[in-house]
Amino acid sequence: MTSAQAIDKLERDGHGAYVESYDPDAQRMTLNMGPVHPATHGVLRLLLELDGETVTKCEPIIGYLHTGMEKECEDQNWRQAVTIVTRMDYLAQFSNELVYSRAVDRLLDIDVPPRGRYIRVLMSELNRLSSHLVWYGTQGLDMGAMSALFYGFREREVIQDFNEMVTGLRMNNGYIIPGGVWEDLPDGWEPAVESILALMSRRIEEYEELLTFNPVFLERTRGVGVISKEVALALGASGPIARASGIDLDLRRDAPYEVYDKLTFDVPTLTEGDVYARYQVRMIEMRESLKILRQVVDGMPGGDYKNMDPKLTPPPRSELNRSMEAVIHHFKLMTQGYTVPEGEVYEAVESPRGELGCYTVSSGGTAPHRVHVRDPSFANLQLLPPAAIGGLVADLIAVIASLDPIMGGVDR
């Protein structure tokens, strides 16, 4: 059966999972799971071969959310492309904006003022918290702990409210731009972050109470979906998944960007490589993010929040009434945007899911020649077959949740 026929069948049946074929001699069943299935976290489709309840083959089929964003970037100017990349990994939107903006910063060879750098780190660390909260909720939900979902989303909402307060939007913000950030932090941002910090340090305790020593949860996650260090290295794992398998790698510490070299934090590394280890790594990371946020709030400098070069940033509104030059700059920036010198660059940041890279090529024009985003989910999803094969179907659900793939990033 070709995939086109399979999709037809899927639409006909209207099921999330159905039996594709059954071989009575070998007692092997081919089961189709997804692309519309609550446990596959988006539009991931899996072709499974089962021996009873045991997974003997697993083939992820992706591309259901492909919307040609890399192509789309080539059709926008450098500033506008931010609004495209932010939609890729939609739970880690600030990381996407950050890596793209850093790539363009490097091509332009410009400096970002210290306040801009701190704001970038503030937003991406809060983003890490909110992304891990979604993971926490869905991991719990898939393990049968439905209340975890409600708790995770409840606190995520607080962070989304802060995003809205700063950028005007809850998701797809387009806030971090080449040269800094689009707007300065609004009045009252500090008490807002303080309240998030106070709330989260308390709530993480509650999350741990709910799941960490829960016997059902332990049963479902310990020793399940083990990824060895060798497999993780060979398949290019990064982020919490690599760190749970004993690979001590965190770009925030190993290739520091923005202001991470001034901040102190620990990088949790475990060696078990199972679902529970990945759970623990992410829980510790959330606490580390709180530590980082505390330092960022305390160390937030004053001054400009973006590079004020008139060739890059539109003049303030008040200037437009009295300066002809400002009007010209404004007009040029709004109609064609700025040009970026010819060159190529690869930038990488540590997104909540791992190494998020952006390879950008400029041909010297006002639009990118090529923007390729190396999404961590795309590479990490390749770990699903080795982690799932040999386990039960129920374990497969746990493994998918622990890999935390975001299909918007996988398919782009």
Added chain:
Amino acid sequence: MRSGWTMAGNWRERARTLKDEGWWLVSYCGLDALGLRGGSRFEAVAQFRHATEGHRCIHVVAEGDPPTIPSIAAIWPTANWMEREAYDMFGIVFEGHPALTRILMPDEWEGWPLRKDYGVGKVTVEFVPQPFLQIDAPGQASETDGAGREVDRLGQSGAPERHWGTAPGAADTAHEGSR
């Protein structure tokens, strides 16, 4: 950024050496260099990271038609999907890849979307000649200029050519079904 170039013929050997030296592959993508510089058009760009030596980038120049590059999926299994993506988007054939099929686009898709000669959103739309309908708004009287000639809404004088019923040249029965 440390950038290197290698021809497709030497790539596999070079990749093995890099692996022995402790570099690991983080990103591997296609590139259409049309309009970027002279010489080759299709390349695959590999990004490597090293525990102590940092980061480097290697361009692999594809040869032949279709553009061909030897696969390194056997050296770095993570390249498996990345090569499939580059094939899907640019039509670069990775020789020796275990299963080189489309990964993001549908299997039966034609064309290579990220090539520079592939349009953005320019999907060909079948053109059906529509009946030409000119509707006068109620109360819209035809205006005349000083010389008594009719003036249309753009202020251009001279009697406009009027077509009633069908567009010029279209058969009367062109779109009868929908009327």
